[in-house]
Amino acid sequence: MRSAADPGEREAAVAAPLASPSGKALPIAVRRLSKAYGAVSVLDDVDLDVRPGEFLTLLGPSGSGKTTLLMAIAGFLRPDKGSIRFGEREVVRLAPHKREIGMVFQNYALFPHMDVARNVGFPLRLRRVPATEIARRVEAALEMFQLGGYGGRSINQLSGGQRQRVALARAIVFEPRIILMDEPLSALDKQLRERMQIELRQLHDRLGTTTVYVTHDQREALTMSDRIAVLDRGRIARIDTPRAIYDQPGSRFVAEFIGESSFLDVEIVDGVCRAAGSVVRAPKIPAGQGRCVMMLRPERLRILDGSETEAMNRFDGKVQSAIYQGDTLLLQLVLADGSQVGLRMATRGDDAEPPASGSPIAVGIAVGDTVLLADEGRART
Amino acid sequence: MSALGLSVAGEVVDDFHAAALRRDHWRERLGLAALAAPALLLVTVTVLLPVGWLFGLSFFDDAGAPSLEHYRRMLAEPSYGRTFRTTFEISLATTAICILLGYPLAYFLSQLPRRAANLCMIAVLLPFWTSLLVRTYAWLVLLQRSGLINTWGMQLGLWSEPLQLVHNVGGTLIGMVHIMLPFLVLPLYGTMRAIDRDMLRAASSLGSTPAHGFWSVFFPLSLPGLAAGSALVFVLCLGFYVTPAMLGGGKVTMVSNRIANDIELFFNWGAASALGVVLLVITLVVLVLTARLSRGAGLFGGGH
């Protein structure tokens, strides 16, 4: 949705442009950002770098500080201290309206007293763009979201998904350098939400705008992000690509929060690890402790039939129950030491009957997939 | 980035803007709160300071020396006691009649379909916003010796001589109930409408009779509205002036009327101030007590 007008010329008309020499996308650098309410620290010395053009997701349970961090970047929450830079420019003390960010709220916050076109044209009118130019750009933005011709509709006539798209069109129509989204899909039903996830990601690929996205839905984060920052009690527990975080969560908290997982207690004696009665081998063993936990993703666990070619960690147990879930079959197993783990396998049309409850079973996970994590002793939240 | 390497336009910021951010924070908050400044100034100049001054005045005798003379006289002279008794009696009676008439009315309105209830609310709201003076005048016209009530009563043969219906306690009560009733009905109706109908259905399904369902479920849930409305009516009655002055015919002297008389007839600011102080204190005590009691009983949902 590049406008035909020379961007440089338009920029000159915009108040306080946040021009960056590298072009459209701006990096965000957050340093030592802190915010406390009384004794409760909601942001605890947060450092965060968002790369130019990146889609970064802030993921965490409620109260982890993800929305607080987003609001601080937007300028609606004043931190106690810290630095926020958009490109070269320090913005931590800048009023929100001077930050040139496109923002989408959870409830869309569309203006009910304006029609669709006036909603989308709102940021352009504030920037004193000529009326004909506004009309053209509004229509272009609406068309981009398959809302061409909807300009005259009132907000009340729109469905949830359409409202979502209007809010997006309004946030990008003035070509901000940074887009912030606060759980924008949480009000939509599951199907629409999954479609919008793809659409949003495609939009981002087309615009290349630096985007910070807040969600508590780990699957959404995995689907959309270039990188995910997992927040825990006002701190960033882990920041990396979806794949790296899923495979190597680094801590039990992150492992529990992203994806399904069972955990087995591991005892380390003289460098030999034992879990659920079996010796366990792993590429990496957490240093300096007598105990740790083993992460078992259900879909990485396999029923052993002797045909395995790679090295496996083997566990014996009994089938507790088999749950058919359409695309997958979930087996709940009890291992020799009584610990419970889940095993998930894809279903096919010619599947044999699932193992009966109570029948003995041998399962295993490839040594290469085995992840041992330091035990923080924290229960699932 | 080094801890000290953070510079903004040449200026080195070593505390990561903490001091500046704190300043910004207070500047913004105070700037927003300052929007209330004109209102606050107005209230201070026209109400708080003058009423405060009145307070002070009540503690000085006529010669200007500090004394409790006005309060002493209030205790000594039986006429003051009578005034306070009249005020309490009229206020209590008005509140009681308002509850007797207002509770059924609010209940009736709450049981109507919303559309019909809104229509009936006009009959409550129109008097509520019609000038007090106009409404009191209407009663004066209706209740006077040659007024409508006397004419109709005699035409129907209910009584033969014109009755003295106004310029007495009875006339005052009628007028005050008429003016106070909406203050009771409006909060009460709001509370009743907010009662979850499922609770009554549940009570009914559990075998309670309509009467039992009403007394064990609906009535207790409507009490917060009743308490709020009654307290409001009582407090407003305590300070009432116009209706007793017009319908009481000089026979009903409430505290407000006495204060006005002290000023208009006797220019006795000290006595009037002392009366005013006592009236204000009683009003506040009633309000605070109501709030306490309601909260203690969990009537306001415990949250406020």
Add this chain to the structure above:
Amino acid sequence: MSWFDRPASDTQITHGSRLWLYGLGVLVLAFLALPTLIVIPMSFSQSQYLEFPPRQWSLRWYEAYFSSQSWMAATATSLKAGICTALLATPVGTLAAYGLHVSRLRFTGVVILALLTPTIVPVILVGIALFYAFVQLKMVNSFLGIVLAHTVLAVPIVMMIVGSALKSFDLDQERVARSLGATRTQAFLQVTMPQISFAIVTSALLSFLTSFDEVVVSLFVSGGDNSTLTRAMFMALRDQIDPTIAAISTIMIVLTSVLLAASQMLGKAKD
């Protein structure tokens, strides 16, 4: 099944067994509405005694009212005071309600309490306190004094109406407007205000009515050339039941009804 036997509520009680409630409800409604309304036909009576129904209709009392210089002067004073009060109380009260709503400072509770004192303090006290203050300031019987006194009574009403409208307003809308480039003021004027305009207009109308109908404070602070209509009426009623006042009452009832209807229509138009 006839209406009488039909269940009337969730407790299975029938309409028939509730007739007493309907009867009582209607009676109390009549008690509230009729006495005021009955003044209207009476004001068109020819007789000094204001019969109902009037045996002879006339506009006599209206003529008396419109041709009396003192009544006209008092009416003008009240109208002007009402308009000035609305013009002053509405912005002052709206700003206060907005500022207190948005700033959420710890002392806002105290400020709100202070601003609501005019509704808590018995009005007679406000009257004599203002009277004394105005004596010191040489503002007794001045127009400015009336307007200030009435404004302070109207501000709490504006604050309550606008405040409750703000409570149901989603402040994220202001936030989104600011992220899109609006200053706080722009966000308030272009986004918030249009959506609470109904409350603002209603509070302006009710401020006008508060001033126009106010009696007690006016008794003390108005007078002479600046007597309000209510003061003049109160004074006239002390001596005798002046039938002219029936005509004035009718006009006031009509004015109140029109203003309330206008605010209702605005509310409807908004939906």
